[in-house]
Amino acid sequence: MGFLGVLLPMIRLYLVGVRVLLYQLFNRSFTLPALPKQNGRVAIVTGGARGMGFEVARRLTELGMHVIIAGNVEEEGLEAVTKIRGQTKEGKVEFLFLDLSSLHSVRQFAQRFKATGLPLHVLVNNAGVMMVPECQTEDGYELQFGLNFLGHFLLTHLLLDTLTHSGHHDNHSRIVNMTSATHYGACLNLDDLQSRSCYSSHGAYAQSKLALVMFTYSLHEQLVGGAVPVSTSAVDPGMVDTDLYQNLCSPAQLLQRPVAKLLFRTPAEGASTALFAAVATELEGVGGCYLYNGQRAASSETSYDQELQAQLWKQSCSLLHDNWRANTNLDRSLIRCDHDIQWQGWYRMFYQGTSVGMPESCVPRFRCGTNVTLWLNGPHPRPEDGIVTREVCGRWNGDCCDYKPPSIKVKACPGNYTVYKLVDPLTCNMAYGTEPRTHFQQRLRLRMDLQRELSHAETAQFTSQIREKLIQMGYPSDITVKMV
Template sequence: MWLWMKSMLVPLINLYLCGVKVLIYQLFNRSFTLPVLPKQNGRVAIVTGGTRGMGFETARHLARLGMHVVIAGNEREEGTAAVRKIHEEGSEGKAEFVFLDLTSLVSVRQFVQTFKDRGLPLHVLVNNAGTMLVPEKQTEDGFEFHFGLNYLGHFLLTNLLLDLLKRSGRHSCCSRIVNMSSATHYAGVLAMDDLNRRICYSSHGAYSQSKLALVLFSYYLQEQLTAGGFPVTVNAVDPGMVDTALYNNLWSLAQALKKPVAKILFRTPAEGASTTIYAAAACEMEGVGGCYLYNGQKTRSSELSYNSEAQAKLWKKSCELVGL
């Protein structure tokens, strides 16, 4: 009974407490307003999950600034529609869709190889795609679904593109990696001996863990890049509570309560994407890495996320899992 409470009830309570805190903040604080951003002509970006929601708003805005944006996703029809909409708006940049299934390590490797074969540079990588509170299932490689999609797929993608990001950046104009985390990472616990959550599954715990992993990954990678003197920055972003399809998997009571609350307190996808766009393109973020950004401000993340031993252990284990 105690084991069930610890593994199921505690993560659920902690996640919803995080949500309540965010909603209280959003009740009394306006959404971050983007400053005027410099043109990004000649720069290339990849945005995962860019076919809808915050990913689409990010891709759309970067294209408006003149970037060549590659929208990476697993829904071809949505991808085609997203590209069409961006082009119809008369963006200065270019948008295109390329298939990528982050739940498949083979697909990640194929995507990277295809991109590299084109000879394009890469200046911005936005690891935006994600899923939340799905019932227990695994990726095709046998990983817990949240951990595999939200974190491991992005971990492999980033590492395979890292050499290109390093070559494309300059010390006066760094390449940028932006990882989409969440306030739920504060409730996250890193179960190093059970990252796949097979002992006792909790969708709430699994989601929180995947978002914590992204913050740990961001900090550790930034340390490595800084130590090597490479012109690449890495930051984690918290978009707040945003009215997107991510919440479709809430349990029924929470789903019913969410609808009226969302109209008043949730951010729109465009508002939710503002901090991501800021991290990807703002002059103020030039050369600035290793930050957790919330509502356009540098914010302190969870105490565990700063644990260098946990960062190193997760990095080593992740390399083993994805075959690096």
């Protein structure tokens, strides 16, 4: 199996490559339409110092954008900035260090960017490595999966709040994930995402690109479900003449060089569909699509498997040490914040997997300790109110409202849900500090549809069973249950 585990992915990828080359032999490269000016808008392009990433960064700058080139080689990034500035007087371009193979670096980058106070309208997840020898990231993940997919997965989540605030329902922010036709030959092995049982550089690369396509679809569904003004697309640039092919086997490299001159796209041609996805008016509000040569195309059958998408999402969150979790019982577009996450954006609060329904006023002492984690002082805002600030009180000694931690910002969002932001990161643990015990002074109402009327004995037995179940769930032992 070890030999076949290496050989079969290689064969599948080279067959896909032949199919792409035949298409490029008989079809011209996509020609970009006139793109609208982007003055005042901000974009981040990972891997923007060379190849297609450089072309994307250069063209976005020409359109008037403020472009941040994110890369892991500072000298190369600064050189790209100088080159772009020499070619255009439009827009603005700068470099920020980002090593996508380091989750710590990804978090640092997000913090540095947010500290600038800039909005973010376009995120192009372009950086990647291809068919490298077996090695691991500093976090212990297989390099291609860790850098191509997992680093971008985390980066996107860390910047999603900024993208959301920068978008409008008639002018979405956009996320562009650069993938590859190699995903057609990929197998997603959820039992071995790190390719430890049998490493194939071809298989690992294809898997990382398939993961990006599936992430695009999952994220799109969640954004649409939450009425979030952000669109996301997967872009296949075709076979492009870049340095990515330096890790091909020797025979393939010898063949690649003359073929590249004849049939490969140039970096500028390869960047055209990504630019189209990033700013074209034709794609305003359009997301969840796979774009190839400027057109929507069908990705692999596997990529549409929603169960696999959900499992990949869950495992990816787990690999990030559970810092980000998609809620599976409620609105999946809302992301749960754990106690060890710094509160730098807007979050829907959850407690033990349940959406926190914040009451509209502080409460007396006898109501402390309910399963609602925090009490909100003042009414919830309406969408037209924008952002309001409220004080909160939790389960503390004395009256709940005697303790006033740093305020919480609240805003109502389209879709009839409310999001919260604790001003001081140190109070994040308060959101999950309350024990799930409820001392209700008011009645709880539970409606059940019964097919027949119960006898007195059946009623007594039924209410007793409900009471025992509630006590097992953490409700007070003196709770009473009545059927009316």
